[in-house]
Amino acid sequence: MKWKTQIHNLKSYQPGKTMDDVKEQFNLDKVVKLASNENPFGCSPAVKEYLADHALSHAIYPDGYAKELREGTARFLGVEPGQLLFGNGSDEVIEIIARALLSSETNTVMAVPTFPQYKHNALVEGAEIREIPLKGDGTHDLDAMLSAIDADTSVVWLCSPNNPTGEYIRKSELVAFLDAVPQHVLVVLDEAYYEYVVAGDYYQSIDLLPHYPQLLITRTFSKAYGLAGFRVGYGVASTEVIGKLEPIREPFNNNALGQGAALAALADQAFIEKCKEENRRGLQQYYDFCEEKGLKYFPSQANFILIDFGVSGDEVFQFLMSKGYIVRSGEALGIPNTVRVTVGSAEQNDEVISRMKEFLGARLTQ
Numbered sequence: 001m002k003w004k005t006q007i008h009n010l011k012s013y014q015p016g017k018t019m020d021d022v023k024e025q026f027n028l029d030k031v032v033k034l035a036s037n038e039n040p041f042g043c044s045p046a047v048k049e050y051l052a053d054h055a056l057s058h059a060i061y062p063d064g065y066a067k068e069l070r071e072g073t074a075r076f077l078g079v080e081p082g083q084l085l086f087g088n089g090s091d092e093v094i095e096i097i098a099r100a101l102l103s104s105e106t107n108t109v110m111a112v113p114t115f116p117q118y119k120h121n122a123l124v125e126g127a128e129i130r131e132i133p134l135k136g137d138g139t140h141d142l143d144a145m146l147s148a149i150d151a152d153t154s155v156v157w158l159c160s161p162n163n164p165t166g167e168y169i170r171k172s173e174l175v176a177f178l179d180a181v182p183q184h185v186l187v188v189l190d191e192a193y194y195e196y197v198v199a200g201d202y203y204q205s206i207d208l209l210p211h212y213p214q215l216l217i218t219r220t221f222s223k224a225y226g227l228a229g230f231r232v233g234y235g236v237a238s239t240e241v242i243g244k245l246e247p248i249r250e251p252f253n254n255n256a257l258g259q260g261a262a263l264a265a266l267a268d269q270a271f272i273e274k275c276k277e278e279n280r281r282g283l284q285q286y287y288d289f290c291e292e293k294g295l296k297y298f299p300s301q302a303n304f305i306l307i308d309f310g311v312s313g314d315e316v317f318q319f320l321m322s323k324g325y326i327v328r329s330g331e332a333l334g335i336p337n338t339v340r341v342t343v344g345s346a347e348q349n350d351e352v353i354s355r356m357k358e359f360l361g362a363r364l365t366q
């Protein structure tokens with residue numbers, strides 16, 4: 001068969017072990033998953049009410065235009081409904097952008113390490129990939145990214161806060177970057193963790209849209225909104241950019257329950273505010289632990305933290321998993337000797353931190 005040559009070496013996504021797998025393997029009663037940056041507090045009670053009231057007629061297609069969710073989100077953001085593109089998760093928005101703009105005749109610029117789906121989709125489309133290493137402090141090297149852009153560059157991917165470092169792009173740097181990027185380049189700004197940001201010099205990206213027609217922002221209901229299982233994310237850009245992307249989208253890409261759940265979740269901003277505060281307290285637990293043990297870490301604007309243990313992240317990961325705590329090894333994420341831990345509830349954080357202390361103690365006495 002005539003497969004695209006660039007897909008020969010692609011691997012399918014390796015999902016982490018499920019909680020049931022780990023329970024069985026290590027004979028544990030309880031397993032805590034702190035590996036995928038899901039919300040430890042679940043989602044707004046408003047979503048549960050919505051779901052209880054909507055025993056759906058499952059034979060009917062969902063609204064392909066996601067009209068109610070679209071209008072609700074547009075109102076919430078202060079943009080026009082035509083400035084939004086809804087995806088089956090923001091993952092799908094990334095895929096749609098790649099399908100529309102990337103080919104073997106183009107190149108695309110991104111940081112490394114960053115969220116892997118930019119590169120994955122660029123590979124499928126056969127585009128040349130230009131990966132620009134993060135700076136030592138875990139931030140994007142925007143000057144180097146700018147230098148990598150040429151006449152064939154189609155898309156630049158920025159992730160802020162960046163997964164897996166949790167670091168963010170400062171407002172002045174973003175504005176200087178956007179001022180310098182040529183008009184033929186789409187700049188995708190992935191703000192999957194936007195709701196958790198507290199930094200004073202973070203930008204309000206939506207306010208930048210009217211000034212930068214080549215900017216597209218992605219956000220998601222999967223993280224702070226606690227709806228990862230429903231798969232709802234979106235892109236926001238000018239009506240011209242969205243108008244080009246909309247025809248690429250599958251007609252019924254967002255299911256009916258997901259649309260309703262997302263709209264209900266959006267209305268409960270008090271829940272988001274509470275989660276944001278809990279998350280800061282949780283991060284502080286990890287900061288205190290790292291300071292006490294002299295471990296390097298990346299200050300985070302997201303709901304996860306990347307900690308340098310000075311030994312292979314796989315080793316830390318294996319030890320924690322055997323005790324019932326699933327985290328992500330930095331080896332797989334491209335930052336050796338680290339693990340990425342999702343900030344859990346205060347109790348979960350305490351528990352995993354005491355296991356980390358156990359790990360460090362066991363290494364010292366070896």
Ligand SMILES: *Cc1c(COP(=O)(O)O)cnc(C)c1O
Pocket residue numbers: 037088089090091092115159162163190192219220221222228231232233
């Ligand atoms: C989790 C994540 C996403 C994907 O989220 P979905 O909306 O669930 O597809 C996108 N970008 C980053 C940086 C993420 O961490």
